[in-house]
Amino acid sequence: MQRGLVHAMAWTLATGAAVTLSWWGVHTVMSGTAYDRPLAVPLTTLPLSSSTRNPQSPSPEASPSASPSPQAAASTPASGPPPSAGAPSSSARPSPKASARAGQVKAYPVSGGRVVFDLGASSAELVSATPAAGWRMQVWKQDYWIRVTFTRDGSEVSVFCTWHDHPPVVETVDP
Template structure:
């Protein structure tokens, strides 16, 4: 009987040691791999005035063709509470090539700061292009693009703040919606 107890005790100790060693090894490897979701990079003055064009630092947005740096106003718009929603919502494909209408968009770069983040558009005479969209800490962001409009929506805790840029049958215009 004591021989059986010695075998059971030895098996329990060796199994416990093996499990502890395995857990420690996996834990030490996995501890360095946990990460938060990537965030959009903020726009800095150095980025806007860089002399040779650099490749984009983030894949969630594209840069417009290089234009001569000009100061542009950065209005902080008021949020009207009217409904404004695009007809369909298809996620943006950041790898797709710009359409001819988008290539004509190079013009006035304007930034809009809303609750939830900041959106920057390159607004031309007949079209617009999204330069960047940066969510604030704790906010989620989603972008939709279509041939005649762009929508950027920031969400957090059931709140939704959208920035729309439309140019169907009119010059590009920016609207805001908060729900």
């Protein structure tokens, strides 16, 4: 009986050590990849422009059936185009980190996908990078530059953002 307990205890300790080591290894590898936590971007109250909106259609504000009450309209999330650079709405409170940066969020669509950067005065952050259907994506981040590359069937499209000793500059290479 005592021998069985010793074997069970040894197995439990070995299994716990293996799980801990595996978790630590995966965590270490994944912490430096492009799978960082998403950055919350303050929304503007009214979109400035939209490529999906039909200018001939009536606006939701003009339609009496669009919002039954002002309170209900305020509680529903805004749908539509992604936020553009502008002042945040009065209800959005940016985080201290976001307000200290006071950047401008800009999207860069290319044939391989879409890249969105938060461009500050002396640095930049990648907000999101979304590959188009059938494309693969890789992201490289360093202290003074970010590169996002989309690849498919030997084709390569890159978006570079650099800011060493100058404000952030975005360049696209889309042959």
